[in-house]
Amino acid sequence: MNEKFTGIVLFIRPHREKDSLVKIFTREFGTKMFFVRGLQSPNHPLKKHLIPLTEHRYWGTINQQGLSFLKEGQTHNLFRSIQSDPFKQAHAAYLSQLVDASIDDNSEDQQLFDIFEAALCSLNEREDARPIQLLLQLKLLRRFGLRLNMNSCVVCGSSQKIEDFSMTHLGVLCHNHLDTDPNRMRLSYKQIKILQLFNEIKLNQLGHVSISDQSYKRIDELIFMIYHEQVGIKLKGESYLNQLYKVADQLKVSKIEGT
Ligand SMILES: [Zn+2]
Numbered sequence: 001m002n003e004k005f006t007g008i009v010l011f012i013r014p015h016r017e018k019d020s021l022v023k024i025f026t027r028e029f030g031t032k033m034f035f036v037r038g039l040q041s042p043n044h045p046l047k048k049h050l051i052p053l054t055e056h057r058y059w060g061t062i063n064q065q066g067l068s069f070l071k072e073g074q075t076h077n078l079f080r081s082i083q084s085d086p087f088k089q090a091h092a093a094y095l096s097q098l099v100d101a102s103i104d105d106n107s108e109d110q111q112l113f114d115i116f117e118a119a120l121c122s123l124n125e126r127e128d129a130r131p132i133q134l135l136l137q138l139k140l141l142r143r144f145g146l147r148l149n150m151n152s153c154v155v156c157g158s159s160q161k162i163e164d165f166s167m168t169h170l171g172v173l174c175h176n177h178l179d180t181d182p183n184r185m186r187l188s189y190k191q192i193k194i195l196q197l198f199n200e201i202k203l204n205q206l207g208h209v210s211i212s213d214q215s216y217k218r219i220d221e222l223i224f225m226i227y228h229e230q231v232g233i234k235l236k237g238e239s240y241l242n243q244l245y246k247v248a249d250q251l252k253v254s255k256i257e258g259t
Pocket of ligand 1: 153154155156157158173174175176177
């Protein structure tokens with residue numbers, strides 16, 4: 001059936017010699033794979049509407065199962081700052097993979113689409129991508145059936161003297177119950193406060209946040225560990241993000257040594 005719809009391009013995969021398969025998260029029909037004949041040729045009319053991590057209005061044929069087809073596109077948002085900043089782009093790519101993993105293909109989910117769209121708008125506008133990523137990672141955990149218990153001790157329910165996080169219990173421990181998990185994460189007071197805050201707030205409530213690189217690193221390790229061990233997914237975009245930050249750290253060190 002011919003339809004008009006809005007979509008964000010998730011990825012493009014070459015198909016045969018000149019064609020491509022394009023996965024688009026559509027607001028109206030969920031994530032769908034489109035077959036685009038001849039997209040690899042340089043002057044293809046749909047090329048500018050099929051750039052990963054950009055948003056467009058489309059006109060095309062939607063099939064409930066199998067491949068769908070595109071006729072025309074109209075640019076809605078190119079997220080230029082994401083396209084031109086390798087860090088923002090890497091964060092956005094990782095988040096697009098996470099969103100894609102959290103939803104079944106061909107099932108409409110406007111709420112998730114709106115969250116993803118708002119996250120891309122925020123990434124595009126803000127300097128630092130890390131708070132947006134953290135917020136979305138925590139939010140999406142619920143779609144995999146997990147919810148972190150950040151406000152009261154998982155053993156006694158007390159919200160006083162919260163001092164650490166337990167991976168085994170997926171929640172916080174108070175001072176009296178630290179020894180119930182010998183492998184507790186040994187987070188700092190500030191890191192726990194950050195997790196408590198980010199676990200509660202929505203994207204539009206995110207103001208200016210000042211978090212040290214060290215805290216981001218520790219929290220990142222924890223969240224990725226939850227995704228690996230409890231959800232059971234490890235995404236390609238994660239390794240790329242790690243490499244990118246490693247190179248940036250090395251450049252910082254050589255700059256300091258050079259001065
Ligand atoms: Zn307790």
